[in-house]
Amino acid sequence: MKQVLVIGGGPAGLTATKSLVDRGAEVVLVEKKESLGGMARELTCKGLVECRNCGVCFAIDRANDVLRERNAEVHLLSEVMSVQKSDHGYSVKIKTSPRYVTEDCIGCGKCVVECPVEGKAIFPPTGNGQPRIHWIERGKCLHFKKAKCEKCSSVCPTKAVDYEDRARNVIRNVGAIIYATGIDPIDACEMSRLGCGVLDDVVSSVDAERILNETGKLVRPSDGKAPKKIAVMQCVGSRSVKTGVEYCSKFCCKYATKISQLLLDIDPEINLDFYFVDLRTLYEPQDEFKAWAKAKKTVKLIRTMPAVVSPGKDGKLLVRAATENDLEITETEYDLVILSVGMRPAGANSELGKSLGIAADQTGFAPGGPELEGKGVFVCGAVTEPMDIEETASRAVAAASKIYHMKEEGA
Amino acid sequence: MKAKIQVVLCKCCTEMPALLNMERLQRLAAESNNVLSVLTVDAVCDGKDLAAVVTDAKDKEIDRAVVLACHKKDISPALFKAYKRAGVNEFLVELVNIREEVVLPHTNMPEKAQAKAEAKLKGALARSVMLSPLERQTEEMKTRNVVIIGAGVSGQAAALEASKTGVHTILLEKTGKTIKAPGVIVTHGQLLGASGYGGNYQLKIKAGEKVEELGAAAVVIATGGGWTTLKGSLAKAVRDALPLYKFYEQMQAGSAPKSPVIIVDTPDPAGKTLKVQDYAWDDTLETAIELKKKLPETQVFVVFQEMRAFGLSELAYKEAAELGVKFVRYDTAGTPKIDSKNPTTMSVKDLAQGEILNIKFGTLVFASIPPNQDNKAIADALRIPMSVDGAIRRGSIQRWPVSTPRPGIFVCGSALFPKAKDVAEAEGMAAGAMAGEFVKRGRIEFGGIVAQVTQEKCSACLTCIRTCPYEAPFIGTASKAEIRVQACQGCGMCVGICPSKAIELHNYTDDQIMEETRVLLGGDF
């Protein structure tokens, strides 16, 4: 049976890989970054005692599943350099950059502590990315410059640092390709009047999730204190002519409402103001979050888009917004502001995509379609349209199924 | 029969020796009772080392093993297969996670780590001696059917996908509508009841006047939303109010609706409970845009509580607004009202303007997707859980999408939660593919770590039956509980809750768990 190439190791790529492998196919999975999981690596589980169905653990569990499968050949720090049409499908050249750390790595992190480079040159896997093996960014590493620095290697308890690691090129012949390059979060700094990048205590939802994922707590970046009054703002960057992202990113309300619930689980005395335009809680009745907010006396739902976030008194933040009926201006002080950002598709307009016939349409997404599928190229996941992890999983199983049957017809 | 144990110490390449004294562990193992062989390998996940383990196991004729290595999930399939070749029952192979429980988290405490590793070895040996060999069994699926309940968008997608896998696919539809589904048998009927377990379900179907038995290996629930039911004060006031899909059908058939057209999110806006009355925004916007393009003179109002045009539908929202569709948002404090004695005007408080609007209407359309009324009967028949709002509840998100807690039963589309057509179709395909794959195997595997009842102790209190999500316990002919092994998932919930302590879980018996705990507590660290 011919192999299948999956480009992208995020929720879509991982689910499709596992689904194909379960059905007996062989898969070559190529991931640009150093670990599997995609954006889900940096998102946090949003439950403390009770699961909130965000889907993050699903993606990471699938990453672990794929790494255990003999029929899934995983290439990390890799990119597809070229795709040539061949008799039985495609001939694909994959380039893998050297990682410089072997599987003996136990993730202790002593190397990172010892690394003398400003901003470090050796890193743990991002967030919850799998496998849990560190990696060296050659461009920053002093060993590869004039100084033969060996600080990390000398302190590694299992001798896992391998400066002799080399780039590798392999060629694979595949019968079908899944293009699942995923998303990039919108940079909250694009909405400049909301203070991100300027005011320390204004964080984007991506940063808030990353911090919660690493530490289980969200503290003010400026002084490390626990915030007592938090503002969460929706639709930052999405549904906006200014950023050019006029669509709705679909998952932000879902994740932001669940983060709000998590923050209140962690500290039930937090005052939380939820600024939103429309409450688009996916797969949940619209009233459920409203009912929860009403039951928690300290949560307010405010239907307005704040205009400006500026420094307030005593290190707080001042949020200026019009009221729902546009008749008054309110100014409220907060300890922390979280800006819920949406996403843009990643790789929708890449050279590689174009060589496969994949191009972004006027919305910026790469929709795929029957013509591409007829050639054995399947576009899958959030690069086709906004979706959350759960929908991505179903779509990926559906795409994998199409490939499975396509191949049986004598690919 | 005396136990014959092989102890394998895996170095995990360089990791274990970096912290632990391997010789001391080897000596401890060699000096322990029942240990016939102690092997130290570099990496038990490596084929060559595994071969050496198998050879040694065969030579020494051991019957069980204790392997000190890393996380079970990372080595187990290959390891158990290898031991099988050596004649060792897979359930007599104990995997001890020294890497993640001792070496990785205690790098600064070598003495404590050593004592802990030794205690874990002793605990595993104590447990190993108490284990029994267990056998997995297989059973042929009596009827290799996939039965799909509901021939809507997701149901049809599921049916086509399941039939592509080559299994016999039956699509069960309660209404009499004609369905074109190549390769699929369409039956008009409803599910009345069900029994059995994944791979061998027996369904009771009502087809016309007859009640029939139908075997099924897997079931896909695709009952969709309760589109056709219109209840509530608004529906009562306006006799010829239409559900959105009907309105759209009429529009496609060429009829011009009486202007102004009001599309309302729910026929019962005063509904106080958390009903899944979500609004079919994709379809609403598509309908409104088409209507405005075809008949620009028609006035169209969309009256709603929350504007939930997800994803790219947001662009349709913009287009609809530009075409002149009026959007009116209300909340529970000022819901839309129609005087039943004079059903020509709807009054609703428009929150954007802060005023009460009186909208004269010609056609009233309801776009809500309430939960399907049949869901309760189906969930009861198949013994799967429902959500508080009347939809079918999916299994935990750890498991695959579109699945329920019971093996072999899948659910997709608006039966789970109202969703757009293309998402429902994708879910249907996923469910059909998974159901088809499941049935294609032709047999189910079960047994091994399963529960067993000691009937003399059972007081038939039914607690186990109420606790098990998988319908494994049942009251048998002796009026005592028995376990249907084919359905048992080996979780042990019934074992933990049985007040008479009449149930045991093989290889996780109370004695085994408590002995392991006792030995671990004996260590000095």
Added chain:
Amino acid sequence: MADGKPKVVGFCCEKHGMDSAVLAARSGKQFDASVRLVQVPCAGRVDGMHLLKAFEDGAEAVFVLGCLEKNCYYDTGSIEGRKRVNYVKLMLAEVGIEKERLEMFNAASTNAWAFPEIVSKMVDIAKKLGPIGGGGTQ
């Protein structure tokens, strides 16, 4: 306990309970060595007897770690586990043993921070309250 070596036992489910401990270990998190983990198929398998016997055998603090509620691999197992823990807490109170010694926790496979916090919480409780009854355990 002798020389600051408290005895803590944790009954971990083999799904997300163990997965969270494994992720914490693989993320370089360090925690107190006194915790002994006993793996069970599901938190719902844990019997009140196991918890009480652990105390009898010298444990100063005991916890049960299962999947997040509503995300249990076996659907309702972690909820059952919590019921068991709550029931045994009542029994401990009746015989004059501090309820804090026994606790139920939930974690997901992606919570690297959760397991070390659970361990440190229970080790602190064991150190603070000391052996049961104040006198020596064996």
